Amino acid sequence: MRRWLADAETVLANHSDRLNAINIFPVADGDTGTNLYHTVCAASAAAAEAPGNDVGTLLAAAGQAAMEDAWGNSGTLFAVFLDAFAASLAGHQRLSAPLLARALHRAQIRAWSALSEPVGGTMLSVLEAAADGAASVSGRAAHEDSNVALAAALDAVVEAALGAVVATETQLGVLTKARVVDAGGVGLLLVLAALRTAVLGEGIPEDTLETLHGFRVQDPHIHGDQPETQGVEIMCTITLSPLDAADLRRRLDEVGDSVIMSPVGAFDDVAGACRWRVHVHVTDPDSTLELIRTVGEPERLALTELRSDTPGSDGQPAEHFVEDTGRGRTA
Template identity: 65%
Template sequence: MKRWLGKAETALGNHSDRLNAINIFPVADGDTGTNLYLTVRAAARSLACDDAMAAQADVGEVLAVAGRAAMEEARGNSGTLFSVFLSAAAEPLAGHTRLTSTLLAAALNRAQIRAWSALSDPVPGTMLSVMEAAARAAAAVDAGQNGDDSNHALGLALDAAVEGALAAVVHTEDQLAALASAHVVDAGGVGMLLILDCLRSAVLGEELQGELLDGLHGYDVQDPHIHTDMPDDDGVEVMCTISLSPLNAATLRQRLDEIGESVIMSQVGSGADHDGNYRWRVHVHVPEAEPAVETIRSLGDPDHISVSELALPRDPVAGPVDSLANGHDR
């Protein structure tokens, strides 16, 4: 699991520039690659820096630690959804010291369900569809293995998950009008495909399948930065972490739905504090930050509120991870 997240950090660093270039949904802000990279980096480094993880043999606990770190530092829609995916995938793996085909199928299914439910208005044709397709493909293979817990069966399920994810990525172009018009696939979907191929590579001890990306519309290195031709998006992205009761969490989601879009709320960890509150990661796009921040503060005391302009400078050669984005990880 540590090797998986380390590989994913490297791969997303290498591919961040191209992911940013085709990022036009839900807003054309050209940062999906950067957001995914920074979120996965937080997950990977939480394990590398935690001495207690060195001897940890519980697969679920390792991923739970990584998921909490990713959730606390999640960036954007894509990073937030990946952190939800990772945290949820950890749950069926708790108490297990190795991954099997059946556990993989359970983890992927739990993760995709939780990711879909985290969004107030989930949309097919995004990384959500890629997560779902991977989970269904792995489950179908596992169902035919009759409980086989061998590494061979696990390899077959991983192969199927990646193949299912690839098919879903190709299909995203047909599912969203914005992608069809620009003739590109979904950036978050491609990022999720890379992450899943990194999992396959880490578990099976094989190289990443660079050919997976061949022919994806808009993804060749020589293709233009599609997002630079899109109109600027008004408004801001507000994110924070906050402790809320279940009732207040439901209230906050409803109020944010009324004033904004792309509302994502998911629990950080599974336990309540001594007051019965749960920790939540909150994400929303709004025209102006103040009403959203006031709404959040009316229900609790948020940590690490961040406000980012959705209309960012359109400079395709500038970015926080460009030093890692000079080529494909093949």
């Protein structure tokens, strides 16, 4: 599991520019690769330091670190995925095909429920396909806990995820018009392929990735040609009761979009609350922060301007303005 997250960090570092180049949904701000990379870095660092051999405990630490330090919409969804994936592995020292299927199924449900308005043709569709792929293999092998069964399940996961990524181009109108696949979906595919690499030593060939529309190195930065994006992304962590969390989600749905809310860590029975990671896109950040502060004090607060930047001479998207009170991002 440590090798998985380290491999995912490496592969996202190698492909972040291309992920940024095709990032046009939900906003064309060209930062999906950057956001996924930095979020996975936080998870990988936590996994490297986590003691013991319980894969669930190790990945839970990685998932919570990712949640606390998530960047953007795609990073937050990855953190939700990893945190839920870990829950099914608690008490186990080895990944098996049935555990993989169970973990992906749980992650799929958690990811869809974390968004107020989940949309297909995105990371969600890729995760759903991966979970179905694992389930189609799990239980069919004579020795379902064997390495052979795990290898078959991982092959099915990556094959299904790749097919789902290709399908994203036809599932969202904005992707169809631009003739590109979903950037977040490709990012999740790379993360899942990194798991197969860690176990089997086999990743996705570069020539396969280059068949994805918009993903060749010589392809242009599609996001720079999209209509100008307006608004601000707000991310924070806040301690709330379940009732207050539901009320905050409802109120954020009224003033913004891309709302994601997911618990961070365990529920505190004594306090009757837990920590929540909050993500939202809004046009009026000041009033939204006032709204959030009516239910609690936000921590690890970050505001990022959403805009479609033209790539600089180095091929990287221009950096966004960031107001940061807790995660070390600078403009």
